Amino acid sequence: MKSALPISFWLMLALCGSAFAQSAPAGPAEMISNYRLQHGEGRVTPDSTLNRIAREQAAAMASRDALDHGVIGSFSSRVASSKSERAAENIAFGYDGFPKTLDQWIDSPEHRKNLLMHGASKVGIASAKSATTGRTYWAMVIAGGYERSRSRSPSAKPPTSRHAEQACRIKLLGLCL
Numbered sequence: 499m500k501s502a503l504p505i506s507f508w509l510m511l512a513l514c515g516s517a518f519a520q521s522a523p524a525g526p527a528e529m530i531s532n533y534r535l536q537h538g539e540g541r542v543t544p545d546s547t548l549n550r551i552a553r554e555q556a557a558a559m560a561s562r563d564a565l566d567h568g569v570i571g572s573f574s575s576r577v578a579s580s581k582s583e584r585a586a587e588n589i590a591f592g593y594d595g596f597p598k599t600l601d602q603w604i605d606s607p608e609h610r611k612n613l614l615m616h617g618a619s620k621v622g623i624a625s626a627k628s629a630t631t632g633r634t635y636w637a638m639v640i641a642g643g644y645e646r647s648r649s650r651s652p653s654a655k656p657p658t659s660r661h662a663e664q665a666c667r668i669k670l671l672g673l674c675l
């Protein structure tokens with residue numbers, strides 16, 4: 499009978515633990531995925547490269563207390579390391595928690611368009627707090643087009659039609675004559 503008590507205790511702990519895990523709040527990537535699914539788009543998964551890009555952007559905005567996509571360089575140069583065909587960035591400040599930040603983006607047509615980017619499959623999200631003002635700055639990078647870029651070799655040139663090559667007798671300033 500002594501062994502029944504510890505077994506029942508561990509059983510109860512395991513059941514309570516799984517119930518707690520199921521009721522835990524969703525993370526940012528899951529919240530974005532749920533929103534995307536409600537609007538006919540696919541899930542996104544967290545990506546370490548996109549998380550790094552978002553973290554660097556959020557930290558730079560917080561350190562300068564500036565809401566600015568170009569605070570540490572152009573978006574295209576910052577996202578190049580992700581090797582995606584297309585990507586977008588949402589930034590914000592003001593809310594400490596992600597749910598209200600996501601609501602803010604959903605309420606903005608341009609930010610909502612980025613959240614619902616067709617074919618997006620990966621996301622990175624980060625926040626940083628300004629030491630000066632205490633504002634929380636958020637950055638989200640969403641990207642897609644990984645499948646197509648993997649299937650094409652880096653040296654492969656876009657296909658050209660044979661007809662177009664034959665029709666061009668002289669090229670002058672990029673014009674085919």
